[in-house]
Amino acid sequence: MRSVLQLRTPQSGNGDQHQFGGLNGKPAVKTVAASVRFRDPQIEMAHGAGGKASRRLIEGLFAPLLFNNTAAPLGDAARVEIDGSAVAMTTDSFVVKPLKFPGGSIGELAVNGTMNDLAVSGARGQAMLVTFVLEEGLPTSVLSDEVHAMAAAAERAGVTIVGGDTKVVERGKADGMYITTTGIGKFMAHVVIDPQSVRPGDKIILSGPIGDHGITILLARGELDLEADLSSDTRCVLPLIETMAEEAAPGIRWMRDPTRGGVATSLNELARDCGLGIVLSEEDIPMRNEVRGACELLGLDALHVANEGQFLAVVAPEYTDAAVNALSQTAGGEDACVIGEVRNEPSCAVLVTTRYGGSRIVDMLVGDPLPRIC
């Protein structure tokens, strides 16, 4: 689970408006101090949990002071134009505990996570920088394992690691290690990700079962006397997205990898950005029984649980079949399916419907998911 903020920079088809100030020689204009709205007196864990508090921090403090155009929706990667050619750029920090968990480890996560942020922005990751923050006393064998895992993940994902930085902090200060990866990628042809292009009637596609990563980490921490045959879903989703784009590129309106905050938070962000309603059909959302069981026991909503190897896509109705077929014929995309659609109502919200005619609103995650008492 990531707990450090992803700095999302504005992105749009119009590079002139949304690139970083400075990159093209113009300084960033900071006339927006007045729009700083972040009033929380101190930073709490919730500000890094990917839900409402994270969004408030980014929109209320980082965006007005650091990003050039704060009106644009925040995406998973920035579009940067240098002398007329556009590249995608993103960064992500990994502070997962434990470092190793069933199905993966922090090193693998660090490569896949950044590749996925680029992929759901419609870009193929080409090169990556890696920063290690290491805790004094960390066994070399642990570090070496993670470097091996990163090398293997980079090879699988087809990305080159071109450099990085290393810092060591005092014992007790970094949970073993933190890793930050920064990726740069090339946009795929004909794929334009823009929440403003989403229309009522568009379908929501999910690439596979939800909640595997979050529940795996929760159980791997050993604080609960629960065991389940479950492993993290960490993987690079680029091959799936490329296959889908080949068949349905003109119909793809929006994509997101639902990491911290889960599917519910990603879709709530979309609903807010496009001003429309997202209506999901509960029975169509794929989920393993182990995840469902753990969520029932702990009182968590699986829609709020983190994923590391899934993505959501909003696709125009006429391209939906092509997109789902392409995904389900690709290794790892067998469970891809339509889980809902975009409607006019409820505006700016996500609604889940049941087969017996009941419905409920699902909001963004508030803070970390907390287990209930009884």
Added chain:
Amino acid sequence: MRYVDEFRDPELIIKASEEIYRLADPDRHYRIMEVCGGHTHAIYRFGLKDILPSNIELIHGPGCPVCVLPMGRIDDGLTVATNFDVIFAAFGDMMRVPGTQGSPFEHKARGTDVRIVYSPADALQIARKNPEKHVMFFAIGFETTAPSTALTLMRAKSEGITNFSVFCNHVTIVPAIRAILDSPDMRLDAFIGPGHVSTVIGCRPYEWIARSEGKPVVTSGFEPLDLLQSLVMLLRQLRAGEARVENQYKRVVPWEGNRAALKAMAEIFQLRPYFEWRGLGFISQSALRIRDEYAEWDAEQRFPIPGTRVTDPKAAQCGEVLKGVLKPAQCKLFGKECTPEHPIGALMVSTEGSCAAYYNYEHRKAAMVTSISSVA
């Protein structure tokens, strides 16, 4: 998971809903209180109001342990933890509950050692692992959670673990129901009786509600079919002009309760003469304190407790909502100053609080114009 699926079967749910429509007298308005916060949560989570007749009004009761805890107790617990460098351990539900100086999470960010535990036994384990520190378990809950606190205290004593104590806020459900029935502005037709509390105390303690107050009670489970079946049972009684206690949740609730759990409680706890409830005020013999034999493990006897009393913010109408007099959205602060992220009252914090449940699952549905059918 089949065990859960059977209680969420769409065909059976639709049948039960049809039976409720058949039994409910269209000329009558039904006011039925679900006592337990878990029921409130389930009613919203499963969207059950969408499939019930509009003349059945479900009123949320006082059975959310976080919600009924007065702010002064939270302040007292956090003050002890901060002043005496004590590890403050509590259930996850407590972590965002606001005190006057902030919630446990806000105290954690300022340096107080605050830990989420899943059971009191986990708090005792923290004490075993940190012999140089004192661990205080901030106990909340009805008879549902009180037995596990009792067993943990017995364990602490038998193992001689002295760096552990309990700040006891356990309350009992029956006096709260009595207080609600005594409230002059409250008119109720029947009760959906609490499920998990009844696994410990059984169904017998509710018999006076049927006998003296003439109101039917059905102890209910937490799945959609449980709740709908309980409504069917209540409507049948109301139609026949009867008032009995029935047990819908037989697969979990024994009529006589759990003797071993009750025995453990009796050994560790005694009734307080009175205790303050948020929204309901002081209720006599409604809460538990730790017996003197266990004084060494009683945080209220080991540490100087400020005994803070805090009146709820004037504009907040938690009391009225807690008593079922007001619906969550009728409170002036609902969804404006008071949201799950910035709760002013505890009802907005716990997933079992009626305000949080309404805010999370319901309130923006009201704005919907189009009818909702299955998608995809």
